[in-house]
Amino acid sequence: MARVYVHRFQVEFGDCDPAQIAYYPNFFRWFDASSRHFFESCGLPSWRETEKTLGIIGTPVVNTTCRFLAPTTYGDEVEVHTSIEEWREKSFVFKHQLRRGDLLLAECSEVRVFAIRAPEGPTRLKAVPPPPEFKQLCS
Amino acid sequence: MARVYVHRFQVEFGDCDPAQIAYYPNFFRWFDASSRHFFESCGLPSWRETEKTLGIIGTPVVNTTCRFLAPTTYGDEVEVHTSIEEWREKSFVFKHQLRRGDLLLAECSEVRVFAIRAPEGPTRLKAVPPPPEFKQLCS
Amino acid sequence: MARVYVHRFQVEFGDCDPAQIAYYPNFFRWFDASSRHFFESCGLPSWRETEKTLGIIGTPVVNTTCRFLAPTTYGDEVEVHTSIEEWREKSFVFKHQLRRGDLLLAECSEVRVFAIRAPEGPTRLKAVPPPPEFKQLCS
Amino acid sequence: MARVYVHRFQVEFGDCDPAQIAYYPNFFRWFDASSRHFFESCGLPSWRETEKTLGIIGTPVVNTTCRFLAPTTYGDEVEVHTSIEEWREKSFVFKHQLRRGDLLLAECSEVRVFAIRAPEGPTRLKAVPPPPEFKQLCS
Numbered sequence: 071m072a073r074v075y076v077h078r079f080q081v082e083f084g085d086c087d088p089a090q091i092a093y094y095p096n097f098f099r100w101f102d103a104s105s106r107h108f109f110e111s112c113g114l115p116s117w118r119e120t121e122k123t124l125g126i127i128g129t130p131v132v133n134t135t136c137r138f139l140a141p142t143t144y145g146d147e148v149e150v151h152t153s154i155e156e157w158r159e160k161s162f163v164f165k166h167q168l169r170r171g172d173l174l175l176a177e178c179s180e181v182r183v184f185a186i187r188a189p190e191g192p193t194r195l196k197a198v199p200p201p202p203e204f205k206q207l208c209s
Numbered sequence: 210m211a212r213v214y215v216h217r218f219q220v221e222f223g224d225c226d227p228a229q230i231a232y233y234p235n236f237f238r239w240f241d242a243s244s245r246h247f248f249e250s251c252g253l254p255s256w257r258e259t260e261k262t263l264g265i266i267g268t269p270v271v272n273t274t275c276r277f278l279a280p281t282t283y284g285d286e287v288e289v290h291t292s293i294e295e296w297r298e299k300s301f302v303f304k305h306q307l308r309r310g311d312l313l314l315a316e317c318s319e320v321r322v323f324a325i326r327a328p329e330g331p332t333r334l335k336a337v338p339p340p341p342e343f344k345q346l347c348s
Numbered sequence: 349m350a351r352v353y354v355h356r357f358q359v360e361f362g363d364c365d366p367a368q369i370a371y372y373p374n375f376f377r378w379f380d381a382s383s384r385h386f387f388e389s390c391g392l393p394s395w396r397e398t399e400k401t402l403g404i405i406g407t408p409v410v411n412t413t414c415r416f417l418a419p420t421t422y423g424d425e426v427e428v429h430t431s432i433e434e435w436r437e438k439s440f441v442f443k444h445q446l447r448r449g450d451l452l453l454a455e456c457s458e459v460r461v462f463a464i465r466a467p468e469g470p471t472r473l474k475a476v477p478p479p480p481e482f483k484q485l486c487s
Numbered sequence: 488m489a490r491v492y493v494h495r496f497q498v499e500f501g502d503c504d505p506a507q508i509a510y511y512p513n514f515f516r517w518f519d520a521s522s523r524h525f526f527e528s529c530g531l532p533s534w535r536e537t538e539k540t541l542g543i544i545g546t547p548v549v550n551t552t553c554r555f556l557a558p559t560t561y562g563d564e565v566e567v568h569t570s571i572e573e574w575r576e577k578s579f580v581f582k583h584q585l586r587r588g589d590l591l592l593a594e595c596s597e598v599r600v601f602a603i604r605a606p607e608g609p610t611r612l613k614a615v616p617p618p619p620e621f622k623q624l625c626s
Contacts, residue, residue: 079357080385081383082377082380082381082382082384083380083395083406083504083505084377084380084381084504084510084512086504086505087267087500087501087503087504087505088256088257088266088267088500088503088504088505088507088560088561089256089266089267089324089334090332090396090505091269091270091332091334093240093241093501094237094241094269094270094273095234095235095237095238095501098233098234098237099234099362102232102233102360102361102362103360103361103362106359106360106361106422112425116310116422116423117227117228117361118227118368118421118610127227127228128226128227128228128361130233130277130280131233132276132277133274133275133276133277133279134233134273134274134275134277135272135273135274135275136272136273136274137271137272138269138270138271138272138273141269141332141333141334142332143332143396143505144384144394144505145388145394175339176397182275185228190332193229193230193280193281193282193535194280195228195230195280218496219521219524220368220609221516221523222365222519222520222523222534222545223365223371223373223516223519223520225365226361226362226364226365226366227361227364227365227366227368227421227422229366230488232362234362238501241499241500241501242499242500242501245499245500245561246497249562253563255539255561256500257471257507257560267500276590282535283523283533284365284533324414326459332396349581350496364577365545366534366544366545367534367544367545367547367612368610369547369610369612371519372515372519372548372551373512373513373515373516373519374512376511376512376515377512380510380511380512395505395506396494396505405505405506406506407502407503408506408508408511408555408558409555410554410555411553411554411555412511412550412551412553412555413534413551413552413553414550414551414552415549415550416548416549416550416551419547419610420610424602426538431621434502436496463506471507471508471558471559471560472558473506473508473558
C-alpha cells in the first residue's frame with residue numbers, strides 16, 4: 071500500500087474567482103503544497119538543504135493531467151490526498167485527490183523529476199535519477 | 210485554419226519560486242488569461258454580460274493535460290498561443306502553447322464547458338452546449 | 349480586551365520568491381484569510397449569505413499600512429493574530445500580526461468598510477455603516 | 488523631475504475575487520512588477536546578476552502604505568506609474584499609482600532596502616546602502 075499524506079485546509083475567499091468558485095490554477099498550488107508536505111512527512115530534508123548536499127533544487131513537474139469533477143468555494147473544508155503511484159528510472163508519479171468529505175472534487179496525476187541546475191546557466195535544469203535514500207524514505 | 214490568439218507578456222519576479230523559475234501553477238493562470246483574451250478578440254461579451262443575458266458564468270475547465278518542456282524565469286518575454294482545437298456537443302478543447310522565441314516551453318490541452326449556475330445552489334454549475342453564436346464568432 | 353483570532357498555517361514553497369523568502373503580496377493574502385476566519389469565528393454569515401440578506405458583498409480595504417520586520421520561508425510554522433482595533437461610523441480597523449513563535453514578522457493596520465454594490469454598476473461599491481448586529485457579534 | 492515608469496496591463500479574470508473586483512493583494516503584485524520594470528528601464532541588471540556581483544538579492548519592502556480609492560475588474564486597461572520619491576541612507580521610497588485612464592484607483596508609498604544575505608543563514612537579510620551607481624542610473 072502506498073503511503074498517503076492528507077493535507078487539510080479551508081478554501082479561502084481569495085482563492086475564488088468572480089464565478090464564486092475556487093480558481094483552478096490554485097488547485098495546482100494546493101497539489102504542490104501537499105507534495106512538499108508529503109516529502110516532509112517522509113523525512114526528506116528541505117530543498118534548501120538538498121541544494122547544498124546533492125545539488126537538488128526540487129521536483130519540477132514534467133507532465134500533469136487533472137480532472138475537475140466538482141467546484142469548491144470559500145469556507146469549504148477540503149483535503150488533498152497525495153501519494154506516489156510509481157517510481158521510474160528518471161522520474162516518479164504523484165497522485166493527488168482533492169476531496170470534500172466523501173466527494174472527489176479533482177484528481178491529478180503528475181510526473182515529476184528530481185532536478186539539479188544544468189551547467190548552461192542558473193535557470194536551466196537537468197533531471198537526475200531519484201536518490202535511492204529518498205525512494206526508501208517515501209516507501 | 211484555427212484562429213490563434215497570441216498573449217504576450219513578461220515573466221515577473223513574483224511569478225518565480227525559490228528554484229528561480231516560474232512556479233508552474235502560474236502557467237495555468239497565463240493560459241486562463243489567454244483564454245479570456247482569445248474570447249475577447251473574437252468579440253464575445255464578458256462573463257459579467259453573459260451571466261445577465263444567458264446565465265453563462267464562464268468556461269470552467271473539466272480536464273487539463275500539460276507538458277512542461279523548459280523552464281522560464283523573470284525578465285523573459287514569452288507568448289501564449291491559444292486556439293480552439295475542437296468543438297464538441299457539450300464542451301470544447303483549448304490548446305495553449307507557451308513559447309519564448311522559437312522555443313516551446315509548455316503545451317496544454319484543456320477541455321472546458323460553458324456553464325450556468327445549477328438550481329441546487331450558487332456554487333453548483335451545469336454545463337450547457339456552446340452557444341452557436343459564440344462558436345461562429347470564434348471560427 | 350479585543351477578541352483575537354489566531355490563524356495558523358505553514359508557509360509554502362509556492363509562497364516564496366527567488367530570494368527564497370515569502371513574497372510580500374502573500375502577506376496580504378494571509379491577512380485577508382485571517383480576517384474571514386475572524387468573522388467566521390464571531391458567527392458572521394458568509395458574504396454569499398450577506399449579499400442576499402443585506403446586500404453586503406464583503407469588507408474591502410480602504411487603507412493599509414504594513415511593516416515588514418523579518419522574512420519567513422517555506423516550512424515555517426506561522427500565525428496571524430487578527431483583531432478589530434476600532435469601530436468607526438462608516439469603517440473599522442483590523443490589526444494583523446504575523447508571528448513565528450515569539451518573533452513578530454510583520455504588523456499591519458487595515459481600514460475596511462462593509463460594502464454594498466452601488467447603483468452605477470456591478471463593480472462600483474458603496475460603504476455602509478457596520479451593521480450593529482455584526483459589531484455585537486465581534487465584541 | 489523624478490523618472491516615471493508606466494507599466495500597462497489588463498486586469499485578468501483570475502485577479503478578481505467573488506465580489507467581482509480585483510483582489511487587493513494583487514495590487515502589491517502589480518506594484519512589485521512595476522518596480523522591477525522601473526529598475527530594468529533604468530539599466531539595472533537583474534537580481535540574478537547583482538547577487539553574483541554585489542551579493543544583492545533584491546529590494547525587499549520594509550514598510551508599505553496603500554490607499555484604495557476605486558475598484559477595478561477584469562478587462563480593465565490599467566497602468567501603474569512608478570517613481571522613486573526619495574533616497575535615504577539605507578533605504579529608498581517607491582511611489583506607485585494605479586490608474587484607469589484619468590482615474591486614480593490606488594496609491595502606494597513603499598520603503599524598500601537593497602538587501603544582501605546575512606551571515607546567520609540563507610533566509611536572513613541585511614540592508615546595505617543603495618549602491619551609488621544604481622542611484623545614478625535611476626536619476
